[in-house]
Amino acid sequence: MLTKFETKSNRVKGISFHRKRPWIISSLHSGVIQLWDYRVGTLIDRFEEHDGPVRGLHFHKSQPLFVSGGDDYKIKVWNYKTRLCLFTLLGHLDYIRTVQFHDEYPWVVSASDDQTIRIWNWQSRVCISVLTGHNHFVMCASFHPKEDLVVSASLDQTVRVWDIGALRKKTVTPADDTLRLSQMNTDLFGGVDAVVKYILEGHERGVNWASFHPNSPLIVSGADDRQVKLWRMNDTKAWEVDTLRGHMNNISCVMFHAKQDIIVSNSEDKSIRVWDATKRTAIQTFRREHDRFWILAVHPEMNLLAAGHDSGMIVFKLERERPAFSVSGDSLYYVKDRFLRFYEFSSQKDNRVFPIRKAGAISLNQSPRTLSFSSTENAILVCSDADGGSYELYVVQRDNGGKADVVPDAKRGGGSAVFVARNRFAVLDKSSDQALIKNLKNEIIKKSSLPIATDAIFYAGAGNLLCRAEDKLVIFDLQQRLILGEIQVPSVKYIVWSSDMETVALISKHTIVITCKKLVHRCTLHETIRVKSGAWDENGVFIYATLNHIKYCLPNGDNGVIRTLDVPVYITKVSGNNINCLDRDGKNQVIAVDATEYVFKLSLLRKKYDHVLTMIRSSQLCGQAIIAYLQQKGFPEVALHFVKDERTRFNLGLESGNIQIAVASAKEIDEKDHWYRLGIEALRQGNTSIVEYAYQWTKNFERLSFLYLITGNRLKLSKMLRIAEMKNDVMGQFHNAMYLGDIPTRVAILENAGQLPLAYITALTHGLIETAERLAAELGDNVPVIPEGKVHSLLLPPTPLISGGDWPLLRVMRGIFAGRLDVAGRPGHEEEEEEEEEASGAEWGEEDLDIVDADPVIKNGGIDAKVDVVEGNEENGGGWDLEDLDLPPDADISVAAGDARASVFVAPTQGLPVSQIWIKKSSLAGEHAAAGNFETAMRLLNRQLGINNFAPLKQIFLELYMGSHTYIPAFTKAPVILTAINAWNESASPNVRDPPSLIFKFSQMDEKLKAAYRTTTEGRFPEALRLFLNILHIIPLVVVDSRREVDEVKELIEIAKEYVLGLKIEVKRKEIKGDVIRQQELSAFFTNCKLQKVHSRLVLTSAMITCFKGGNYATAANFARMLLENSPTENQSRKARQVLQACGDKKDAHQLNYDYRNPFVVCGATFVPIYRGQKDVSCPYCGARFIPSIQGQQCTICEIAVVGSDASGLLCSPAQGKLLGSDT
Secondary structure, X not given: OEEEEEEEOOOEEEEEEOOOOXXXXXXXXXXXXXXXXXXXXXXXXXXXXXXXXXXXXXXXXXXXXXXXXXXXXXXXXXXXXXXXXXXXXXXXXXXXXXXXXXXXXXXXEEEEOOOEEEEEEOOOOEEEEEXXXXXXXXXXXXXXXXXXXXXXXXXXXXXXXXXXXXXXXXXXXXXXXXXXXXXXXXXXXXXXOOEEEEEEEXXXXXXXXXXEOOOOOEEEEEEOOOEEEEEEXXXXXXXXXXXEEOOOOOEEEEEEOOXXXXXXXXXXXXXXXXXXXXXXXXXXXXXXXXXXXXXXXXXXXOOOEXXXXXXXXXXXXXXXXXXXXXXXXXXXXXXXXXXXXXEEOOOOEEEEEEEOXXXXXXXXXXXXXXXXXXXXXXXXXXXXXXXXXXXXXXXXXXXXXXXXXXXXXXXXXXXXXXXXEOOEEEEEEOOOOEEEEEEOOOOEEEEEEOXXXXXXXXXXXXXXXXXXXXXXXXXXXXXXXXXXXXXXXXXXXXXXXXXXXXXEEXXXXXXXEEXXXXXXXXXXXXXXXXXXXXXXXXXXXXXXXXXXXXXXXXXXOOEEEEXXXXXXXXXXXXXXXXXXXXXXXXXXXXXXXXXXXXXXXXXXXXXXHHHHHHHHHHOOOXXXXXXXXXHXXXXXXXXXXXXXXHHHHHXXXXXXXXXXXXXXXXXXXXXXXXXXXXXXXXXXXXXXXXXXXXXXXXXXXXXXXXXXXXXXXXXXXXXXXXXXXXXXXXHHHHHHHHHHOOHHHHHHHHHHOOOHHHHXXXXXXXXXXXXXXXXXXXXXXXXXXXXXXXXXXXXXXXXXXXXXXXXXXXXXXXXXXXXXXXXXXXXXXHHHHHHHHHHOOOOHHHOOOOOOOOOOOOHHHHOOOOOOOOOOOHHHOOOXXXXXXXXXXXXXXXXHHHHHHHHOOOOOOOOOOHXXXXXXXXXXXXXXXXXXXXXXXXXXXXXXXXXXXXXXXXXXXXXXXXXXXXXXXXXXXXXXXXXXXXXXXXXXXXXXOOOEOOOOOHHHHHHHHHHHHHHXXXXXXXXXXXXXXXXXXXXXXXXXXXXXXXXXXXXXXXXXXXXXXXXXXXXXXXXXXXXXXXXXXXXXXXXXXXXXXXXXXXXXXXXXXXXXXXXXXXXXXXXXXXXHOOOOOHHHHHHHHHHHHXXXXXXXXXXXXXXXXXXXXXXXXXXXXXXXXXXXXXXXXXXXXEOHHHOOOEOOOOOOEXXXXXXXXOOOOHHHHHHHOOOO
């Protein structure tokens, strides 16, 4: 059984497949009806109007309808598009068991516990016939697919076949008068619409199900006597053919398979059984542990079945439908109907080669699964799952078209097999994890042990094997017995190599992983619908098929849909716009597709810009997807060629820096927001004329005045001042006067506004003595006092950087698409295009330079922004309007914009900052911190080392960032420039950015370690503890170059961890005053830390003295012996001998939690021993050990990581990333 979909719900009592869509509908014992998409695995809808269980359910063949019948005696017809119940049919007096639509007529047949079968016309919504005769519950009733028959099964132990031919004739309008008269007589005198044709008796208990064969005159039935019976009928009689026994409980449902000569039954014994309808023997049994089966459904057109059980539903296949095939050059070998066939792609000739042996065991899924072909020897390996996995080796005689008149002898063996050389093939021996290398005589040449527990092998080029183990794939060299590469990937089903064997696609159920030949990861695709097959085209694009789409995948991982599929296909070869494939019936098909979209994207990816231009001019590329793709990939100027919508053109114009197109679109849209955005972009480009026009249009006079200030346009500033006076805008007047540096006007404005003190100070400060004296007289006693001894600073406007006109633009090289898209398709430009194509190459560097002139290309953008004020116009009430600006005609603008299109070149798009380049392909936390990207640095440290307390690392992060950047002053009134500092590398390429220069280097750690050792020797334990912790906190952000240095870093972590643990134990011991026993235990634990010899001797001396004073003589003597073994100094040696002599054979006065005979480690939190064999947890960073109850708490040794958390491990060198296949 191949499970395709499974649900969890209440007991499922009814199931029906939709004929065309991938839908299945199920009715539950709770009364809910569920509509599922079994292909995607999602619940589409729920229908809840029945009261109580719903047992009968059926989709209509062509209408968007389904019918249901339940224990509420109601039959409901639903429209699944409107999600409504259209009507209810009432008439049955007891539970309704089954309902079914007729394929041709507007009929529904229903079976009920009221012992009747009713036929309804669902269009007129009336019951047109009642079939009576059963004398117990009628468990099921169904129409014959082709004839005017109904079969029913009842608990009265009979199966009845009803003839409803008269009912059909009654519903069809008679063609002549004789028939019409006979029909009238029938109606008048009560003619019978349906009669019993056969009564099938043979079951010993009630019959639960009966169904017709779709093509043959056969009936199958299942009953409570646990037997499946097969019946045959003809025009006059029906009889029992055979009985199938095997079920252990009541049979719930039994049906013929739609496409194969098999019978499927299910039962309350929790099993589904498959029977051979021809041989009448059991083929296979599928069991569930806890669920009884109640209902079966067979898809009318596909090889799918469904079964409902106590806790849900399962959709499954009985056999795989993928034909086994192998492609070699222009030929295809494949298996169809137990024959090996040969197909030539170029001529489309299809020949039968020879028959293939049937598997010995009677079982499903015994057909060939894979083929492996050796073109040089014309040898074929046919592998199947028969007998737990087996292969057959055939050598085909060379002749025309690959035909074979004589069937070659097959050489057989167990296990999957694949060719590894022209006359050698490898066979997987799972029992010993070996690859057996055999020759074409099926003789073992040698054996090779595989590096992993392999469950499947695949072809990987001459002498190599791809070995699969659960979620891992390894490429193995059989000659050198080396692993050439490995990758973690979900369980791989199929392998597809490119023609040059440089790239491979690893196909799983829902995933495609593209790698190079050494299994270095390139990209991964995830699909919600199952992936079925794939092939590489000549451009290096992977074309693959899901259940309902043909899609493409570019080398960078971009993918899209080429076309939809009605039925699944298996792609064998891609040639240009044609895709060769096999369908599920083993027929070769050629599907024509439009490859323009993915070839266009591939050309952009590979920078074949001339090809892109040709495609733009000649093809019909369009759609939002192409526009979004071009925008995303940094080609908005190309996207502009496809867009007609003005809003989209405006956005693309801004993004591409094409300010002229943006102006033209803004004029068409004519909205304030768009003019505002246009002004911002024009200001960024320094196109002051467009900025001026945008500000004028939006009446943004504050920004307009500031624009005139920075461009030094004093004439227009004075006009802005007059406009503000006319508008009576006091603040506008003051600002414009200040921008102009007009002191008398400023004083007058302040005086008119009633701000006499401010006016007085302004006049006095700027030397207007007469005005100041006049204002002082008006102020009288309220004259403000100016502080003495202060240096006056005059408020005057700054000198503009450039006076008048647009700002100078960057001198740029002409873009590859600049100007070339605009002339495409215009009459009179064909010769230009030809000459341009001849002169230009496909690369950037071969373009002619077209330098943007520093002078304005568009004089004021075609806008003469006159703001002359018509004086003496006060009679208008002092108001003002846009006309006051005297804007130029629109025609001037459009001409300027149109002319500029061909003469102005777009500035290059802004590149990535160096700090972003640092982190783009780096998984080293130190480099992310140096770039200022603290958040990703913290995420990396959490993932790699389980660190979650970043407070101790804050200062280190800041120092790293500051140390890898410098600030360069530019010139007066300009901000300083922040510059990133790269690490110096003489061998690096000039076009490749070096990593950041880090202030913390591993070489510095040696000095820090020596300082910490020295402090420890001096007995300054808190200071030594701080130094060792500082080492532990810096190491996660250190970057080294080689694998050897990585090992040294790990060794340093171990050293620092041991010292921190020991020093914390010693600090704790010194804090304890009254507890003598605990003091002795802690001093003993300190001796267990791995320290330098000089420190170990000091620790042993301290522990010996502490235990001796505490009366634990045996323990003190043990420490004395250990001290003597560690090359002590003379003073230490003397003390140790004295202690040994004094202790003699004395015993310990106190029982300590310390056993030096039993190896142990010390818990870093509780300072208790964890002896060998006891459970513990560790810190993912420093490796300190803890008792299990500390799991999830912060590590007390390194003080930054979480004890017991999952982490991938320390990553401190780019060399590690290369080895692991990049962890970006």
